[in-house]
Structure formats: C-alpha cells, structure tokens
Amino acid sequence: MFTGIIQAIGSIAEIEVNDGSCVLSIATPNDFLANVKVGDSICVNGVCLTVTSFDADIFKTDVSVETIRCTSFKQLEKDSKVNLEQALTLADHLGGHLVTGHVDGIGIVKHIETESNSTCFTVTAPKDIAKYIARKGSICMDGVSLTVNSVDGDDFTVNIIPHTLENTVIIDYQLETKINLEIDLIARYVERLHTYN
Numbered sequence: 001m002f003t004g005i006i007q008a009i010g011s012i013a014e015i016e017v018n019d020g021s022c023v024l025s026i027a028t029p030n031d032f033l034a035n036v037k038v039g040d041s042i043c044v045n046g047v048c049l050t051v052t053s054f055d056a057d058i059f060k061t062d063v064s065v066e067t068i069r070c071t072s073f074k075q076l077e078k079d080s081k082v083n084l085e086q087a088l089t090l091a092d093h094l095g096g097h098l099v100t101g102h103v104d105g106i107g108i109v110k111h112i113e114t115e116s117n118s119t120c121f122t123v124t125a126p127k128d129i130a131k132y133i134a135r136k137g138s139i140c141m142d143g144v145s146l147t148v149n150s151v152d153g154d155d156f157t158v159n160i161i162p163h164t165l166e167n168t169v170i171i172d173y174q175l176e177t178k179i180n181l182e183i184d185l186i187a188r189y190v191e192r193l194h195t196y197n
C-alpha cells in the first residue's frame with residue numbers, strides 16, 4: 001500500500017525489452033534507496049513494482065506485458081521522469097489516501113488553466129471508471145494523491161498547488177498527456193456491496 005505522497009522524482013536510466021515485457025532501470029536521488037531491500041515494492045508513476053536489484057542510486061524492476069498494456073508505461077523512454085514512493089509502513093503518516101498501485105485506467109489531459117496560485121487540469125477518464133470518480137473524492141494520478149474538484153461526465157478537474165507541481169511529474173503534463181489513474185479504493189467495495197445478490 002502507498003499514500004500517494006511522492007517522495008522523489010526518478011528517471012529511466014535503461015529499458016531492456018524482452019518479448020513485450022521489459023526490465024526498467026530507474027535512477028533515483030542518492031538517499032532514496034537507503035533503506036530499500038530486494039523484494040520491496042516501489043510505486044512508479046502509480047504502478048506498484050518489485051525491486052529485483054539495486055545499487056546506490058539505481059534500482060531494477062520487471063514490468064510484465066499486462067502492466068505495459070494497462071498503463072502509460074508504453075510511453076516511457078530513456079530519461080523519462082517518474083514519480084516514486086516507497087511502500088507504506090505501519091509507522092508512517094497517511095498524508096494522502098490509501099493507494100494500491102493497481103492502475104484502473106489511463107486518463108488524458110484535455111485542458112490546463114492557471115487559477116490564482118494553482119494550476120487546474122481537466123482530465124478525461126475511461127468511461128468504465130468515470131462513474132467511480134466523485135466531486136471532493138480522491139483520485140490517484142501517476143501515483144499522486146489528489147482531491148477531485150469537479151466532475152462532468154467522463155471529465156474531472158483537479159487543482160494542483162505549486163509544491164505538488166514542482167515536486168512531481170505533473171509539471172511536465174501537456175495537452176493529450178496520458179496518465180495512470182487509480183480510483184478511490186472505497187468506491188470499488190461500495191459498488192460490490194450494492195450489486196451483490
């Protein structure tokens with residue numbers, strides 16, 4: 001589990017492709033891997049991945065064909081920036097919301113507008129998950145825990161404060177950027193309770 005509070009921005013150092021799957025080598029700030037062990041989970045742009053090896057400032061992780069198919073990872077290339085968060089421990093503060101690192105769909109940035117000291121992004125969600133996105137509810141975008149400002153059909157808006165903009169890959173979003181979305185965990189269970197016979 002994760003909180004959606006980004007701890008560092010990494011970059012793709014190498015992509016080794018193998019029959020549709022791949023191995024990512026991700027460069028990190030010098031202290032990010034200080035307490036990491038092989039087998040630990042790290043959330044990379046909202047996707048829970050397992051550390052298979054590491055050194056002082058680079059870790060490797062396997063990415064399956066299914067993960068590539070269901071996420072925006074197919075857009076990654078050498079030097080792409082990625083949001084990073086280590087797995088939540090019982091001693092950590094839950095500053096965002098509960099995030100699993102299981103991507104529900106890919107959103108597309110449709111509008112960007114500056115509002116006072118924040119930046120408002122309008123994102124179109126896939127139709128099959130749009131019903132789970134609620135005004136003032138939680139949404140995870142590329143691993144970042146955010147509050148939904150408004151909802152209009154398949155579109156929703158989020159306001160990003162300068163600190164979040166400057167410390168996540170959201171600063172690089174442009175029109176038509178594809179982003180990993182994870183809906184609020186509670187929404188899935190509410191629907192299951194409602195539809196179970």
